Amino acid sequence: MAFINHNSNRRERIMFGQRLRLARKRAGLSMQALAERVTPNVSAQAISKYEADKMMPSSSVLVGLGKALGVSLDFLLGGQVEALESVEWRKNSTASAQDRAMAESIVIEKLEDYLAIEDILDMHPAEDPFAALRVDMVADEEAIDAKARDVRREWQLGIDPIPSMTALLEDKGLKVIEADLPERINGLACHVERAEGAPTEVIVVSRHTNVERKRFNLAHELAHRIITETGNAALKKEPSMHRFAGAFLIPREHLEEEAGRNRHGMTWIEIMRLKRTYGVSAAAMLVRLGQVDILSKSAVEYAFKTYARSWRREEPEPIGPGEGFAAFEKPQRFERLVWRALGEEMISPVRAAQMLGLPLSVVERDIRGPRDQ
Numbered sequence: 488m489a490f491i492n493h494n495s496n497r498r499e500r501i502m503f504g505q506r507l508r509l510a511r512k513r514a515g516l517s518m519q520a521l522a523e524r525v526t527p528n529v530s531a532q533a534i535s536k537y538e539a540d541k542m543m544p545s546s547s548v549l550v551g552l553g554k555a556l557g558v559s560l561d562f563l564l565g566g567q568v569e570a571l572e573s574v575e576w577r578k579n580s581t582a583s584a585q586d587r588a589m590a591e592s593i594v595i596e597k598l599e600d601y602l603a604i605e606d607i608l609d610m611h612p613a614e615d616p617f618a619a620l621r622v623d624m625v626a627d628e629e630a631i632d633a634k635a636r637d638v639r640r641e642w643q644l645g646i647d648p649i650p651s652m653t654a655l656l657e658d659k660g661l662k663v664i665e666a667d668l669p670e671r672i673n674g675l676a677c678h679v680e681r682a683e684g685a686p687t688e689v690i691v692v693s694r695h696t697n698v699e700r701k702r703f704n705l706a707h708e709l710a711h712r713i714i715t716e717t718g719n720a721a722l723k724k725e726p727s728m729h730r731f732a733g734a735f736l737i738p739r740e741h742l743e744e745e746a747g748r749n750r751h752g753m754t755w756i757e758i759m760r761l762k763r764t765y766g767v768s769a770a771a772m773l774v775r776l777g778q779v780d781i782l783s784k785s786a787v788e789y790a791f792k793t794y795a796r797s798w799r800r801e802e803p804e805p806i807g808p809g810e811g812f813a814a815f816e817k818p819q820r821f822e823r824l825v826w827r828a829l830g831e832e833m834i835s836p837v838r839a840a841q842m843l844g845l846p847l848s849v850v851e852r853d854i855r856g857p858r859d860q
Contacts, residue, residue: 504540506563506595510556511538512588524555558592567602568595570680575711577704579671586669593666594691598679600842601662602687604824607833612685616659617712624718628730628778631714631722635734638713646741648765651815652705661688661712663705663818668693673700676708698806698813699768706732730778737765737772739779746781753782755794759804766812770798829854 511521511534518531518538529548536542537552544552553560571591576582620638625631639645642655649655653663668674674692681687690708692701710731717727745764746757753776762772773795777787791798806813822843829839829850836854840847 502540503543503563504538506565506592507534507552507556508538509588509592509595510552510558510562512585513558513592514556515585516556521552521555525551526554527551558596561599562592562596565595565599566682567599567606568679569682571595572678572680572686574675574677576675577673578675579673582669582671586671590666590668590672590675590691593668594664594675594677594689597664597666598662598689601664601821602681602684604821604828604834604842606684607828608824608831610824612687613660620713622714623716625714625722625727626719627722628727631727631730632734632739632778634713635731636738638709638735639738646738648741649702649736650812651817652702652709652736653816653818656690656705656709657818657820661690661708662820664689664691664821665694665818666691667695670695674704676711697768697802698766698811698816699762699771699802701816702736702766702812703732703768703771706735709735733767733771733775733778736767737775742775742779742781746776748781750776750781752786762804763806763811766806766816768798769803770795773798 511518514521516524518534522529522531522534525548527547529544529551533542533544537544549560549563553563571594574591576587576590578586620634620641622634625634644655656663668691672693673696674690676688676690679687679689690705692704696704707728710728714727714731717724742761742765746753746761758769758772758776761776762769765772767775770791773782773787773790776782777784782790797803825834825839825842828834829836834842836850837847840850843850
């Protein structure tokens with residue numbers, strides 16, 4: 488699946504009508520089809536007026552719409568998320584409007600809970616952690632690598648592999664959400680305007696994306712926050728973001744220690760070991776070996792024409808669920824905040840179960856801990 492950036496550069500108010508339209512598109516229903524599903528009965532014309540914010544449904548119809556569409560009333564009436572700005576899609580070119588609507592509705596639904604729990608805990612957003620590092624011009628590809636080194640140095644990360652890109656970005660104030668997105672969407676990033684309070688940023692990754700791609704995508708999102716523009720016609724933006732992601736995840740100095748310098752060739756098993764060392768795809772690993780001149784350009788080109796020709800479509804020797812980096816590359820901040828609010832008795836077990844997507848019995852068990860038999 489290609490990593491494609493589609494930046495809509497829009498500001499869209501998420502009012503009731505917009506949320507209803509998103510939920511309907513997510514379900515793949517026409518207005519008439521939705522009208523036929525709702526109890527009590529409503530007309531397609533009424534639904535059209537709801538979506539245009541010309542009329543609000545009665546409470547009974549509202550409940551019926553939620554049931555017919557499989558969404559909560561919190562989603563339809565939620566007041567935390569006012570607008571999504573500059574939505575950047577990481578998606579397959581075949582992703583449909585229904586796919587995008589489903590992804591947006593998932594994001595809004597999860598953000599409502601995320602922002603609500605922050606409000607309950609009276610948490611305020613930190614200052615922009617990228618401001619001092621941000622640039623809008625890079626001279627060449629070596630300057631991109633140098634910028635990646637600068638960020639590691641500023642954040643005191645050293646040159647070792649990063650255990651969790653998710654944890655790093657969460658620590659820097661970004662909201663990272665993992666969700667069951669449609670198959671043809673890898674993720675998205677957007678700026679979120681709130682009805683009240685300071686705006687925030689969110690990065691959404693698909694739960695179905697393998698950990699190698701997930702880590703690279705997150706490093707790519709970091710790149711967009713560090714390098715706003717290349718300021719150089721010879722450097723296209725998206726390839727430059729890829730370059731930063733590779734340099735950030737795989738520092739030259741560490742890679743040279745692991746693989747040596749100026750290699751004439753490299754075995755398959757060595758590349759598999761290296762991809763697991765850094766938690767990146769085999770294709771990204773091969774590209775990076777060429778970028779730092781451990782392998783020659785011709786050797787990398789030959790690899791992609793022969794033994795590595797399928798690596799961009801299908802990951803060889805994938806890192807399994809719960810294995811290596813996959814055990815750490817999961818968002819944790821939201822869950823920690825929910826348990827904190829529950830421990831402080833600021834929310835009920837029922838509300839915590841709803842936010843965490845867990846059975847109430849599991850939440851109650853984890854409140855009291857194991858009991859002696």
